[in-house]
Amino acid sequence: MVDRDDHRFPTRAVSWGEHPEETGAGDVVSPIHLASTYAVPGIDSEFKLDEADPDAGEFLYGRLSNPTRHAVEQRLAALEGGDHGLAFASGTAAISTLFFATLTPGDHVVAFDDLYAGTRRMLETLFRDRLAVDVSFVDATDTDNVADAMRPETELVYMETPTNPLLRLCDLAAIADVAAAGDAAFAVDNTFCSPALQNPLELGADIVAHSTTKYLNGHSDSIGGALVMDDDDLAEECYHLQRVLLGNAMAPFDAYMTLRGTKTLPMRMRQHEASAREIAAFLDDHPLVEAVHYPGLESHPQHELASEQMAGYGGMLSFELVGDMDDAAAFLEALSTITLAVSLGGVESLVELPAGMTHEPIPKAEREELGITDTLVRMSVGVEAVEDLLADLERGFAAMRELSERPLPAADD
Structure with missing residues (x-):
C-alpha cells in the first residue's frame, strides 16, 4: 500500500481512503453503505461486537463502524497528518466527545475567550455547571495569559485559531509548549482554516477538531464533525465513547458527502482566500466600515503570526459597520447575492450578525467585552465572481444610507 507521505495534500484530498479494488465493482468513489448490520462468519468469530477492526474489513453493526464512514475517517486523518480519525454526527458531537474523553470532575480547562459560542456554552453549562469541571477563558492572543492560567489540575488546553467571529489568532507552537510543560492535552479547532491552510498537529497540538459541515464538506449540504489525533490511548477512549456509549457517529450519507467535498478542498480554499483578500481590502477602505478583522490584512495585529503558521489567510472575515444594529440589519437585509444565514465554509457566500444570531445567547455586556x-x-466568502460580491456589498451600504436619519459618509468621502 502506498504510504500517505508519498502523496501530496491535493492527491490525498482526492483519493485517500477510497479503494476501488475492494468494492467488488471497482467503484472509483466509495459507495454509500446503508446497512445497519452485517453478516458474520459464525458465532465463534474471532472478533466481538465492540472489537471489530474496520482496517481489516470487519464490520458488525452500523453504529460501531461503517465502510463509508471508515473511508472518510482515513481521509481526514491523512489530511491532518494524524494516525487516527473519527467522524461524528456534528462538530458539537466531536467536541463533546473530546471533552468527555479528557475531563473528569475536578479537572480544569484553559480555553480561548473568543471560542465559538456553542463550544463556550458547552464548557460553561454542561462541564462547569453540571460536571464540576473548572474553566478559565483567557485572551490567548498572548501566550503568557495561557501560561498564567495553567494549574496542577489543568487537563486540557482548548483553542481555536482563527477564532469565530473575530479572527483572532493564537501561537500554536508556543501554546503547545505551555500545555506540554503542564502535562495537559492540547486541542485545536481547525474549522476556519481546514487542513489545507493549517496543520495543528505539526505545530504541537495533540488533537484537532473540525466541524466537517464547513470547509471540509464545502457545499452546505451535510452535517458532521471530526477528531484527528496520534495518541493511541486517547483515540481508543474516543472510539469507545463514540461507538459504544454515545452513539454519535457520522451517518453514511454524510460520510459520502464529506468524501466528495474534500476532493475539491484545495482548489476551493484558493478561491475562498483570493476573494476574501480582495473583499477585506475593499471593506478596509470603506467609509461605512469602522474595522475589518482578516489576518490577510497587514493591519491585522497578528498578520505576521498568520503568515508563519498558516499556508493562507482563509475565506472568513468580519467587519464592524458604522451605526447601530438597525443599520446592520438594513445592510444585511439589502443583500441579494450574499445570503443571510448561519454556518460558513460553503461555496456560496454567507453573512450573519453574531450579536443577533450565533452569539445572541451570550449576555450583551459579555459580548461587548469580547469585542462582539x-x-x-x-x-463567509464563497467562490462566486468577486465583482458580484462587491456589488452586493455596495447595495448593503446604499440601504444603510437610505435608512439613517444621521449623515453617513458617501462612498467617495
Whole structure:
C-alpha cells in the first residue's frame, strides 16, 4: 500500500481512503453503505461486537463502524497528518466527545475567550455547571495569559485559531509548549482554516477538531464533525465513547458527502482566500466600515503570526459597520447575492450578525467585552465572481444610507 507521505495534500484530498479494488465493482468513489448490520462468519468469530477492526474489513453493526464512514475517517486523518480519525454526527458531537474523553470532575480547562459560542456554552453549562469541571477563558492572543492560567489540575488546553467571529489568532507552537510543560492535552479547532491552510498537529497540538459541515464538506449540504489525533490511548477512549456509549457517529450519507467535498478542498480554499483578500481590502477602505478583522490584512495585529503558521489567510472575515444594529440589519437585509444565514465554509457566500444570531445567547455586556459589537458582521466568502460580491456589498451600504436619519459618509468621502 502506498504510504500517505508519498502523496501530496491535493492527491490525498482526492483519493485517500477510497479503494476501488475492494468494492467488488471497482467503484472509483466509495459507495454509500446503508446497512445497519452485517453478516458474520459464525458465532465463534474471532472478533466481538465492540472489537471489530474496520482496517481489516470487519464490520458488525452500523453504529460501531461503517465502510463509508471508515473511508472518510482515513481521509481526514491523512489530511491532518494524524494516525487516527473519527467522524461524528456534528462538530458539537466531536467536541463533546473530546471533552468527555479528557475531563473528569475536578479537572480544569484553559480555553480561548473568543471560542465559538456553542463550544463556550458547552464548557460553561454542561462541564462547569453540571460536571464540576473548572474553566478559565483567557485572551490567548498572548501566550503568557495561557501560561498564567495553567494549574496542577489543568487537563486540557482548548483553542481555536482563527477564532469565530473575530479572527483572532493564537501561537500554536508556543501554546503547545505551555500545555506540554503542564502535562495537559492540547486541542485545536481547525474549522476556519481546514487542513489545507493549517496543520495543528505539526505545530504541537495533540488533537484537532473540525466541524466537517464547513470547509471540509464545502457545499452546505451535510452535517458532521471530526477528531484527528496520534495518541493511541486517547483515540481508543474516543472510539469507545463514540461507538459504544454515545452513539454519535457520522451517518453514511454524510460520510459520502464529506468524501466528495474534500476532493475539491484545495482548489476551493484558493478561491475562498483570493476573494476574501480582495473583499477585506475593499471593506478596509470603506467609509461605512469602522474595522475589518482578516489576518490577510497587514493591519491585522497578528498578520505576521498568520503568515508563519498558516499556508493562507482563509475565506472568513468580519467587519464592524458604522451605526447601530438597525443599520446592520438594513445592510444585511439589502443583500441579494450574499445570503443571510448561519454556518460558513460553503461555496456560496454567507453573512450573519453574531450579536443577533450565533452569539445572541451570550449576555450583551459579555459580548461587548469580547469585542462582539451590535454591528459586527461575519462573512463567509464563497467562490462566486468577486465583482458580484462587491456589488452586493455596495447595495448593503446604499440601504444603510437610505435608512439613517444621521449623515453617513458617501462612498467617495
